Amino acid sequence: MSTLPDPVEQLLEAALVGELTVVDGSGHPVTYPLIPLYDGEKIYLTSSTLFSRKLEHIKANPKVSLSITDPVAVDGRTDRVTIQGDARIIEEDPHGGWERLLPIWEKKEPSIVYFLKARVALPLFFERSLIEITPSRALYWPDGNAATAPTTTVVGKAAA
Amino acid sequence: MAAPVVPASATPRTPALDATTGLTKLASYPFQVLTFVDENGYPVSVALEAAVDVASGSATFSAPAGFAVPSGIDVSLTGSHIRPQPGYGYDERRHVTVWGRAATDGDQVTFRAARAWGWDEAEVPFFEYSERSLGQSKKYFDALSAERGTPVKPKLSFGWLALRTTRLPFLSATIVPVVLGIVIAARQGSFDLLTAVLTVIGSAFVQLGLNVANDVFDSVQGADEANVTPTQYSGGSRVIQYGLVSFRQMAGLATGFYVAAGLIGLLLLALRGSPALLFIGVAGFIVSIGYTAPPLKFVYRGLGEIAVAVGFGPLMLLGAYVVQTRGALSWEPLVASLPIALLVMLILYVNEIPDRRGDARVGKRTLPVRLSKPTVIAGYRTAAIAAYVILVAGVALGVLPIPALLALLTIPLALQVSRGLEPNYDNPYGLMAIMGVNVKVHLYAGLLLLAGYAVVLILGALAPSVSLFIGR
Missing domain, CATH: 1.10.600 (Farnesyl Diphosphate Synthase)
Incomplete structure (x- = not known):
């Protein structure tokens, strides 16, 4: 089980969008807004093959972070978090393997089920790989204010 | 009849943003997310409010507490927006990232923009964005096929x-x-x-x-x-x-x-x-x-x-x-x-x-x-x-x-x-x-x-x- 702090888990469960940052071949951070899907242990994001550059970066360098920063995307909450961790790509079945996360995805974006039924209209959008993040550290700002140093939790260890 | 040789780059991609346009867009977001790679090689992101000066190609902000913003490597500022639509999901998707170098002076950080990237569905509709990205999908499947040693293709029933x-x-x-x-x-x-x-x-x-x-x-x-x-x-x-x-x-x-x-x-x-x-x-x-x-x-x-x-x-x-x-x-x-x-x-x-x-x-x-x-x-x-x-x-x-x-x-x-x-x-x-x-x-x-x-x-x-x- 995850040892992410409760407020962080709540943010993950509420967030309609978070910012996944990966590191490209030149060592630069590259940020992608994506829907975080949390199963209580790992954080998942899905990526269409159309927008799969991020997958190339992760395969070359699995160190990533996921931030939840936008109050609008978390029903008005003002706390913020950046979760660092290692990612792996799950792509055994780009056609349907990702659908095991559909129930969590549907809770955040109910329309996805409708679009999936009409996948003939945009078939490549539904050819997707999973990004599985194993959290290693969480930086949490209870008031969302960068003027205050975040509370740091090393996952699986005591809070710093 | 010979099959057409279509390079992955044949489909025109979404035009790149220049740094000035990127900064202009970044200024329209209520807050920005500063991101850099820390000493352990992991990205760190901190939400803050930056003052963007498009004319000088820079942005300034207070140094985030608890972090030393690196000066010798590229850092980025990102703006991201959605509008939640309860019962549906969300719309009005847009985001922009501007990369550049940061210089810290006391508790103030000055960021100088060098390049930018982003997408705004009001400017490039999602379906068009997807079509412009076909080359990336082809590249993905080609790489996966090479990795597995057998063709992997997208499917439909x-x-x-x-x-x-x-x-x-x-x-x-x-x-x-x-x-x-x-x-x-x-x-x-x-x-x-x-x-x-x-x-x-x-x-x-x-x-x-x-x-x-x-x-x-x-x-x-x-x-x-x-x-x-x-x-x-x-x-x-x-x-x-x-x-x-x-x-x-x-x-x-x-x-x-x-x-x-x-x-x-x-x-x-x-x-x-x-x-x-x-x-x-x-x-x-x-x-x-x-x-x-x-x-x-x-x-x-x-x-x-x-x-x-x-x-x-x-x-x-x-x-x-x-x-x-x-x-x-x-x-x-x-x-x-x-x-x-x-x-x-x-x-x-x-x-x-x-x-x-x-x-x-x-x-x-x-x-x-x-x-x-x-x-x-x-x-x-x-x-x-x-x-x-x-x-x-x-x-x-x-x-x-x-x-x-x-x-x-x-x-x-x-x-x-x-x-x-x-x-x-x-x-x-x-x-x-x-x-x-x-x-x-x-x-x-x-x-x-x-x-x-x-x-x-x-x-x-x-x-x-x-x-x-x-x-x-």
Whole structure:
């Protein structure tokens, strides 16, 4: 089980969008807004093959972070978090393997089920790989204010 | 025929942002997310409020507590926005990232922008963004195939794939004129069930062959690759571009449809042969194959609209008619075919509007490529009016039966299309609904013409002395 702090888990469960940052071949951070899907242990994001550059970066360098920063995307909450961790790509079945996360995805974006039924209209959008993040550290700002140093939790260890 | 070599980069990508534009966009977000790679190699992101000065190409912000913002490496500032839509998800997606170097002076950090990247669905609609990203998908599957040592391809269920590949719903363009030709012949006393069914099937194969061949030759000539705004009604099936069906498979499928159509054509010639049927059959094949195939390439030479009008109007309707009449011709099927020809031509004509930029890039000189917006819209109105005037004139002259006027009930739909062209001319996805209505104009006009003839047939059986033709 995850040892992410409760407020962080709540943010993950509420967030309609978070910012996944990966590191490209030149060592630069590259940020992608994506829907975080949390199963209580790992954080998942899905990526269409159309927008799969991020997958190339992760395969070359699995160190990533996921931030939840936008109050609008978390029903008005003002706390913020950046979760660092290692990612792996799950792509055994780009056609349907990702659908095991559909129930969590549907809770955040109910329309996805409708679009999936009409996948003939945009078939490549539904050819997707999973990004599985194993959290290693969480930086949490209870008031969302960068003027205050975040509370740091090393996952699986005591809070710093 | 050689398969086209389409590099992953062939599809035009979304234009890159320059740093100034990126900063301008970044300034519009209520907060920014500073991101850098920490000493352990992991990205760190901190939300803060930066003061963006576009003129100087920089942004300043208070140093976030607990972090030393690195100065010797690129850091980034990101803005991201969505609008939640409860019960649906969200919309108004946009984001921008600007990279540059940061310099810390006391508790202030100055960020100097160097480059930017982002997407705003208000500027590049999601469907267009997806089409512009086809090269990345191809790259992904190529890499995965190489990694596994076996081809990995995107998939669709057989039913959906067949529907998409053949563009089956567009068969109404064939069914309407062919059935009408058969019904007109039946009204005149000529009807043979076996050859009627064979005619419908053979004609359908011709159109399916045309649909698939169109994708094959448009791929060879780069037209489908150049089109980044395809819709449900335009831009081809795109199964080749999506990697769902190979070029070779599509070429084989088109050949198969044409061979099947040719065999049925030969059978019909054997059963009900006539010089008229032979001429119409040969002309139909030439128009169908020559629509996109070299050397004729009618649609590339600005003759596609005429080819479609002739092929799906007089040739289909008269072809079906002469099969039944064993070659006898009359004015009635010809006149009945003209409104259908004009309305089917208008399906293509309107569908070409969103394709026109991609078509122009590869020298596909359709009418919307060659003509100005006002002229194209005026052209629609003129052709639609002509279709209805011919119908009324045909009835007034006693060539068509009075119940054929039922087709006039589609005028409000044609008006809806006419009015929808102006505001949606440059918005392919807004135009999609208009294209849908335009398909209905042709389909419903055809069905109403058939209904009119059904009235004639029924009344002819019940009261043979009553004529539904003016002057007869």
